[in-house]
Amino acid sequence: MVKIAICDDEIKIAHEIESAIRQMPFNNIETEVFLSGSELIEHYTSADRFHIVLLDIEMPSANGIETAMRIRKLDSNFILVFVTAYREYVYQVFESLPFRFLEKPLSYVKLFAVIKDALYYIEDTKSYFFFKKGATVHQLYTKEILYFEAANRKVKIYTANSEEVYYGRFKNVIGQLNPNYFLQIHTSYIVNMEYISSFSDKAVILRNHILLPVSLKYKENAHLGHLKFIERRCGEW
DSSP states (O other): OEEEEEEOSOHHHHHHHHHHHHTSSOSSEEEEEESSHHHHHHHHHHSOOOSEEEEESOOSSSOHHHHHHHHHHHOSSSEEEEEESOGGGGGGOGGGOEEEEEESSOOHHHHHHHHHHHHHHHHHTOOEEEEEETTEEEEEEGGGEEEEEEETTEEEEEESSOEEEEEOOGGGTGGGSOTTTEEEEETTEEEEGGGEEEEOSSEEEETTOOEEEOOHHHHHHHHHHHHHHHHHHHOOO
16 A cells, blocks of 8 residues: 655645545555644654655745655655745755655646656665675665675675675675666765765765765766766656
């Protein structure tokens, strides 16, 4: 079951979005409407999470940007779609990792395309990274991996809550990963682009404030790969 939250202080618009989604030819979708950012935040602290959140930017009390940042701290995996009539907000919200933007007044065709892309993304990221420790094969959900680090003849894998180390060739790691989400930025570092907060010529900063170096050898391809990732994630609007 894919759970979708719709948060808009205009009840008519919120229910129009919900009605449109329910008419779409997708199975196993459940929707819930929230009329304020505060209401959505409260739900997140006490109940089940959502796979997709459609969030209006312009709301009283906690606006969409503030709401997104607060629930992103509670759940790093949900797909965020901003709904707004104000294009100028686009460049203010990237730290909250939006998946797409929808412009008001909403178009059913564009809403359908965003929901379809989001559902595809959910399936596309259901993959694992496999590695061996001795004779035992281990696996990690790739969407939980923040980055890989080369350490002599070892490979270190970092997630938000753990660190794994195994003997292996670092050059073999990138070939096991989906290039739509993972990017080599240095001879010793491969990063999950989902967790990048900012990207400069010399370093990448992750959402947990870890700084990773970008080497001259990988700088150009890394910037291009990250730009393509942003284009895929945010699409056209």
